[in-house]
Amino acid sequence: MRWLWVLILLLPSLATAYEAQPLAADPQVEARLKVLAVELRCLVCQNQTLADSNAPLAEDLRREVREMIAKGMSDREIIDFLVARYGDFVLYRPPWKLTTTLLWVGPFLLLGAGATGLVFALRRRQKKITDVTLSEAEHNRVAKLLSEGAHRP
Amino acid sequence: MNRFLIPFGLFIVVVGFLAVGLTLNPRELPSPLVGKMAPEFSLPQLHDQEKVISSNDLKGQVWLLNFWASWCGGCKDEHPVLIRLAQSGAVPIYGMDYKDERREALAWLKEWGNPYSIVAVDQLGRVGINFGVYGVPETYVIDKAGVIRYKQIGPLREDILEKKILPLVKELQNQ
Numbered sequence: 001m002r003w004l005w006v007l008i009l010l011l012p013s014l015a016t017a018y019e020a021q022p023l024a025a026d027p028q029v030e031a032r033l034k035v036l037a038v039e040l041r042c043l044v045c046q047n048q049t050l051a052d053s054n055a056p057l058a059e060d061l062r063r064e065v066r067e068m069i070a071k072g073m074s075d076r077e078i079i080d081f082l083v084a085r086y087g088d089f090v091l092y093r094p095p096w097k098l099t100t101t102l103l104w105v106g107p108f109l110l111l112g113a114g115a116t117g118l119v120f121a122l123r124r125r126q127k128k129i130t131d132v133t134l135s136e137a138e139h140n141r142v143a144k145l146l147s148e149g150a151h152r153p
Numbered sequence: 154m155n156r157f158l159i160p161f162g163l164f165i166v167v168v169g170f171l172a173v174g175l176t177l178n179p180r181e182l183p184s185p186l187v188g189k190m191a192p193e194f195s196l197p198q199l200h201d202q203e204k205v206i207s208s209n210d211l212k213g214q215v216w217l218l219n220f221w222a223s224w225c226g227g228c229k230d231e232h233p234v235l236i237r238l239a240q241s242g243a244v245p246i247y248g249m250d251y252k253d254e255r256r257e258a259l260a261w262l263k264e265w266g267n268p269y270s271i272v273a274v275d276q277l278g279r280v281g282i283n284f285g286v287y288g289v290p291e292t293y294v295i296d297k298a299g300v301i302r303y304k305q306i307g308p309l310r311e312d313i314l315e316k317k318i319l320p321l322v323k324e325l326q327n328q
Contacts, residue, residue, distance in 0.1 A: 057288075064279075085283065085284070086285050
């Protein structure tokens with residue numbers, strides 16, 4: 001009976017422990033993926049980057065990007081690959097193009113329009129203040145009214 | 154009078170922008186692939202894994218490529234439309250089983266009916282990425298030369314079919 005116990009106790013020693021698989025085989029690949037993934041949009045949950053998202057498509061795209069990095073493609077090539085398939089929407093920073101000019105210039109145009117409007121409004125107001133001139137008679141009347149008020153009990 | 158006209162004009166402009174902006178569907182992204190050659194693929198068939206279906210085999214005809222999956226809710230919605238289209242024989246529909254379990258996909262088709270001429274299996278979603286798929290269902294109209302002519306994002310509806318897809322298919326078939 002004892003040999004059976006010995007055998008049972010020895011059983012676990014047969015199991016070999018494998019080292020836990022690291023998240024990425026190559027930390028350099030992972031570092032580049034990290035940089036790229038924050039520039040890229042998850043197409044499913046559109047307000048998240050590829051780095052944030054747990055959507056299956058985002059996982060697949062991270063896998064593709066990882067493989068492209070491993071193949072030695074440049075960042076430019078990888079981004080072009082994705083833009084060719086998903087359009088500019090996949091980029092968090094839209095590129096400067098004819099169709100995006102208003103997007104980039106718009107805020108500055110609004111700022112310029114606002115500033116111009118403000119300058120005009122202030123000038124007009126200033127003119128109104130300086131334009132008020134009193135005639136001699138009016139001046140005397142004001143002085144009289146003010147002095148009356150001063151003598152009131 | 155002028156004092157009220159300017160704010161009122163601005164108000165109208167803002168309302169105009171909102172009226173357009175708020176009625177756009179942010180999920181419908183214009184595909185850069187429309188007008189370009191459809192990505193090539195060569196994949197095992199769902200019903201016979203030994204056989205391969207390749208995009209080259211489909212050249213010379215106008216065809217529809219429908220990305221679907223048994224786990225996808227919208228695919229169930231558009232399914233009757235696809236069945237009716239398949240029965241009309243207007244255009245062959247090829248299915249792309251996107252990131253699915255083979256057994257469940259087969260059971261799904263058995264239960265609801267199979268509108269597809271052939272179903273290809275895109276297990277890893279790679280072909281999906283090449284087509285710029287970001288959600289199923291998506292449907293592509295591909296012409297005789299293999300150029301993508303139209304992309305439908307989300308479920309097909311009878312009215313889209315009548316107004317857009319069928320006239321386009323007819324035009325392409327006559328070319």
